[in-house]
Amino acid sequence: MPRPPKQQAKPVGPKAVSVAKETPAAPAKIARTAAKAPASKSAGSKGAAVPGKVKPNRRSEETIANILVATEEVVLQSGADRISILDVCKVAGVSRGTFYRYFSSQEDLLDTFSRHKRDSFHVSLTEALVHIKDPEARLNALFVYLDNYLEQSRARRLLVVAPEYALGFFRRIFHDSIVRFQDVLNIVFDDWDEKLGVRLDRELLCEMxxxxxxxxxxxxxxxxRRLLPIRVKKLAAAMTMGSTSRTRR
Structure with missing residues (x-):
C-alpha cells in the first residue's frame, strides 16, 4: 500500500514570528512590574504604636483612664519634664507594650492628659448646672461648683511641681472655657438682659x-471666694450703667 505523501510545513509568516517572540516576554514584564511595586509591610513589623489603631471598647477605655490617672499622680510627684513612662506604667499597672498600644510618646501622653483634664472640667460643670432651670439658682450653683473646685483641685500643686506645663495648660483652656461658661450661663444672661433692658457683654463677664x-x-x-457673687453682680451693674450712658449720648 503506497504511503501518503508528506505534507510540507507551512512557512512561518511575519505575524507568527511576532507572536512567538512576544510570548516569552510576558513573564519578564510581570517580573518588572512586581519589582516596581512597593513591598508590603508585614503584619508583624515592629514600630511605635499610634493611638487610634486599637478599636475602642470598654476594656481599652478603662486602660486609658487608668493610664491618665497614673499620669496625674506621676506628674504631681516629679513634674511634667521628668515624667517617666516606666513610672506611669508601674502606677497604672500596665506593661510598656500595653502603654504603646494607646500612646506613641511622652508628648502624646501629656497632650492627651491635658485634653482629658480640660474635658473633664467642662463635662462636670455642665452636669452640675444644666438641670437647673431657674437663672438665679443656676448662677448660685456655679459659684458653689467653683468654690468646691478650688477647694479640691490639684491645680495648685501642679503649678508648684510643673509651672511651665501648668501655665501652658491654663493658656490652652482659657478661651475654650469662656465659650463653655457662656453656654451654661445663657439663661442667666438672658434673664439679666430682660430685667436690665440692655444686652450685657457676656464674653467679658465669663472672662472675669x-x-x-x-x-x-x-x-x-x-x-x-465668698465675695465672687457680689463682684460679678457689681460688674454686671457697672456694664449696665455704661451701656445706658452711651445710649443717652
Missing amino acids: IIRYVLSEILVPESAS
Whole structure:
C-alpha cells in the first residue's frame, strides 16, 4: 500500500514570528512590574504604636483612664519634664507594650492628659448646672461648683511641681472655657438682659469669672471666694450703667 505523501510545513509568516517572540516576554514584564511595586509591610513589623489603631471598647477605655490617672499622680510627684513612662506604667499597672498600644510618646501622653483634664472640667460643670432651670439658682450653683473646685483641685500643686506645663495648660483652656461658661450661663444672661433692658457683654463677664478662678489658684484667698457673687453682680451693674450712658449720648 503506497504511503501518503508528506505534507510540507507551512512557512512561518511575519505575524507568527511576532507572536512567538512576544510570548516569552510576558513573564519578564510581570517580573518588572512586581519589582516596581512597593513591598508590603508585614503584619508583624515592629514600630511605635499610634493611638487610634486599637478599636475602642470598654476594656481599652478603662486602660486609658487608668493610664491618665497614673499620669496625674506621676506628674504631681516629679513634674511634667521628668515624667517617666516606666513610672506611669508601674502606677497604672500596665506593661510598656500595653502603654504603646494607646500612646506613641511622652508628648502624646501629656497632650492627651491635658485634653482629658480640660474635658473633664467642662463635662462636670455642665452636669452640675444644666438641670437647673431657674437663672438665679443656676448662677448660685456655679459659684458653689467653683468654690468646691478650688477647694479640691490639684491645680495648685501642679503649678508648684510643673509651672511651665501648668501655665501652658491654663493658656490652652482659657478661651475654650469662656465659650463653655457662656453656654451654661445663657439663661442667666438672658434673664439679666430682660430685667436690665440692655444686652450685657457676656464674653467679658465669663472672662472675669475665669480670671478669678486662675487668680485663686495662683494666690489663694478663701475670703475673696465668698465675695465672687457680689463682684460679678457689681460688674454686671457697672456694664449696665455704661451701656445706658452711651445710649443717652
